[in-house]
Amino acid sequence: xxxxxxxxxxxxxxxxxxxxxxxxxxxxxxxxxxxxxxxxxxxxxxxxxxxxxxxxxxxxxxxxxxxxxxxxxxxxxxxxxxxxxxxxxxxxxxxxxxxxxxxxxxxxxxxxxxxxxxxxxxxxxxxxxxxxxxxxxxxxxxxxxxxxxxxxxxxxxxxxxxxxxxxxxxxxxxxxxxxxxxxxxxxxxxxxxxxxxxxxxxxxxxxxxxxxxxxxxxxxxxxxxxxxxxxxxxxxxxxxxxxxxxxxxxxxxxxxxxxxxxxxxxxxxxxxxxxxxxxxxxxxxxxxxxxxxxxxxxxxxxxxxxxxxxxxxxxxxxxxxxxxxxxxxxxxxxxxx
Numbered sequence: 001x002x003x004x005x006x007x008x009x010x011x012x013x014x015x016x017x018x019x020x021x022x023x024x025x026x027x028x029x030x031x032x033x034x035x036x037x038x039x040x041x042x043x044x045x046x047x048x049x050x051x052x053x054x055x056x057x058x059x060x061x062x063x064x065x066x067x068x069x070x071x072x073x074x075x076x077x078x079x080x081x082x083x084x085x086x087x088x089x090x091x092x093x094x095x096x097x098x099x100x101x102x103x104x105x106x107x108x109x110x111x112x113x114x115x116x117x118x119x120x121x122x123x124x125x126x127x128x129x130x131x132x133x134x135x136x137x138x139x140x141x142x143x144x145x146x147x148x149x150x151x152x153x154x155x156x157x158x159x160x161x162x163x164x165x166x167x168x169x170x171x172x173x174x175x176x177x178x179x180x181x182x183x184x185x186x187x188x189x190x191x192x193x194x195x196x197x198x199x200x201x202x203x204x205x206x207x208x209x210x211x212x213x214x215x216x217x218x219x220x221x222x223x224x225x226x227x228x229x230x231x232x233x234x235x236x237x238x239x240x241x242x243x244x245x246x247x248x249x250x251x252x253x254x255x256x257x258x259x260x261x262x263x264x265x266x267x268x269x270x271x272x273x274x275x276x277x278x279x280x281x282x283x284x285x286x287x288x289x290x291x292x293x294x295x296x297x298x299x300x301x302x303x304x305x306x307x308x309x310x311x312x313x314x315x316x317x318x319x320x321x322x323x324x325x326x327x328x329x330x331x332x333x334x335x336x337x
Contacts, residue, residue: 015072054173140292142214172325
């Protein structure tokens with residue numbers, strides 16, 4: 001890989017007045033939000049940590065799709081992924097979820113989950129517009145090419161799709177780990193409800209594939225398999241199969257493990273299966289990463305395979321979000337939460 005390509009993903013970190021004021025606003029709002037939650041939410045530190053981890057995993061995975069600039073060098077964790085934005089999204093998500101749970105304790109989990117996504121979409125879309133107008137957020141060229149429905153004042157209408165997918169996956173991850181934090185009493189799942197599980201998995205995979213489609217192309221597959229642009233039902237089906245096989249294995253050998261250990265085992269097995277598949281598809285030219293994704297690669301590769309090392313980190317991130325979402329809703333429906 002030509003390391004000179006790395007410069008194409010560099011953003012201007014020079015702080016602007018708008019960028020500094022934005023950060024001060026995020027820090028003040030986050031402090032106020034956490035102070036409010038501290039009076040009402042038990043084990044807030046653990047809950048905030050889980051939420052922040054879910055948001056960060058999503059931001060790291062989708063980093064090539066958008067760029068965050070003018071926040072100052074202190075504000076960045078990796079390339080243009082900013083801890084300030086992670087903090088802001090995490091506290092906002094936590095406020096909506098935890099306050100909603102306390103205001104509507106008798107609502108079923110699916111109703112509260114749907115309400116959370118709707119409320120967060122209403123809140124996040126204007127904030128996305130704000131960071132664009134302040135010159136902090138911009139979008140990769142591939143997003144410009146793939147955006148459906150056009151743009152309004154610098155923001156793609158596709159954000160109305162991106163935000164619900166973002167919130168649904170992160171909140172599924174968060175809810176799953178809250179079961180661990182609360183040591184919730186759950187009915188053990190002694191058999192897999194394959195119909196429901198496959199539908200949940202297919203929905204999660206397809207929604208995510210449609211969102212990250214600008215980052216990677218699927219080429220050379222049968223024409224009938226393409227659903228939208230280069231999103232292929234065959235490729236999505238492959239990941240569904242990997243996740244289904246993993247679920248069957250974990251159910252068989254991990255029945256008596258804790259919820260947390262089963263999650264870790266599932267992510268480890270799925271990564272071990274998916275990683276060589278992804279590298280094989282990359283070598284065969286079936287999976288082709290876009291210029292913005294390539295520009296985010298460090299230049300380090302795995303020995304022998306010669307593939308970008310970032311893929312080895314991206315796959316467990318992807319699987320963590322998938323399993324968090326799928327397993328939470330499986331458990332919630334089985335336990336009538």
